[in-house]
Ligand SMILES: Nc1ncnc2c1ncn2[C@@H]1O[C@H](COP(=O)(O)OP(=O)(O)O)[C@@H](O)[C@H]1O
């Protein structure tokens with residue numbers, strides 16, 4: 001049995017996968033608390049992740065009806081970019097500052113200048129720093145919490161931290177590392193000159209974790225933890241990766257021509273590239289993939305976070321919300337929402353707030369508000385797809401994952417707004433599944449088992465979810481999307 005774990009923003013999910021055929025035999029999830037504060041602060045205690053890991057693992061094994069001793073390997077996926085700064089003893093010097101924390105926006109601006117502007121960033125890193133990447137979080141800690149900053153002995157990302165907790169090893173791999181802002185995504189190495197600008201007092205050679213190849217194991221689960229979890233003494237932990245990289249594996253998006261969209265707390269659009277890309281737009285993140293190759297990606301911050309805000313406002317549960325969305329017509333009766341409740345990364349508006357326009361006493365119904373939330377989150381993804389330009393222009397089908405992909409009405413809205421066929425893999429917890437696939441690949445690393453063969457054999461599409469764009473609705477969404485873009489231009493001057 002192979003275990004895949006995804007430490008997302010809202011929860012940790014665990015899947016138990018049968019290594020002979022890739023079937024999910026058990027799964028479970030446990031929620032995380034998010035600490036939010038003024039100026040866009042969003043932080044999480046690492047204990048939220050380890051406790052959720054234990055609870056979800058235990059329940060997933062019970063769901064599968066297998067004992068922990070059946071596990072051969074574990075692969076961990078995690079929300080990208082979070083700063084996990086540890087002291088000598090492996091204890092965080094500050095709660096993990098997450099990908100959707102926008103408190104450090106002005107530090108990000110200053111770092112871009114100091115790295116030589118957008119071109120300087122591209123030359124050094126292969127991408128342009130965005131608020132949310134790890135770099136500005138470190139610069140923020142340096143200025144606002146100098147004592148904590150001085151105690152930093154190791155800088156990890158969320159999935160690196162879980163790997164450290166599991167094995168005691170402080171390592172990183174290229175996929176997740178490429179979202180730090182001190183990693184050269186083309187050369188797949190840490191970038192000394194960038195790091196010394198971001199954190200001049202920290203020792204580049206000791207603070208950054210050792211880089212391993214994506215197929216290399218991090219190590220074995222620590223004996224004491226293995227005993228506690230009931231694991232045998234030789235369970236290996238694969239390199240893991242950022243959730244979008246592991247989601248690419250879990251959707252079989254490991255060759256050019258495929259597009260994965262995730263409707264999670266964030267919205268992401270990712271494509272595979274065999275070579276590092278020179279993006280047509282600075283918003284495209286030229287990340288590395290966690291199996292080889294690259295994963296150019298667009299990330300928006302207000303997807304299920306936005307729909308949840310509106311859903312709670314109108315007091316509906318998820319099923320009631322989906323029914324309300326389905327009841328309203330495309331265009332939400334003329335209501336346009338700019339859903340920037342958490343600020344936004346693409347377009348780069350870290351301190352933006354949400355706003356609504358076009359409301360009248362006739363159209364302001366719960367149904368239209370719910371529909372406007374789903375449409376606006378989807379318009380953000382259409383905007384992102386346009387920025388990806390030629391990288392995604394060949395796509396004819398979207399592989400849709402994340403919590404929102406479970407909603408048939410949202411799948412139809414994605415198909416109609418993007419004018420592309422949509423299908424979900426049988427396993428919508430794609431990042432956790434990607435972890436299990438990578439674990440199996442790593443466990444077999446002395447054999448010839450290729451990842452593409454594993455993905456071909458194991459990633460099955462759920463034909464019941466196949467959703468085609470409806471030409472008449474596609475045409476009306478062109479006009480409705482224009483209304484969204486006009487609101488963006490009016491409020492933020494974005495053409
Ligand atoms: N059937 C559904 N319809 C619409 N939204 C859903 C559905 N199921 C889950 N969600 C949304 O998905 C969110 C969780 O998505 P997920 O991809 O697990 O997030 P993350 O990985 O960021 O923690 C929930 O907050 C919920 O809003």
Ligand SMILES: O=C(CO)[C@@H](O)[C@H](O)COP(=O)(O)O
Nearest residue numbers: 009079080099264265266299
């Ligand atoms: O910041 C990014 C990608 O660059 C996000 O996609 C995070 O990786 C969080 O993912 P979810 O919790 O929404 O899955």
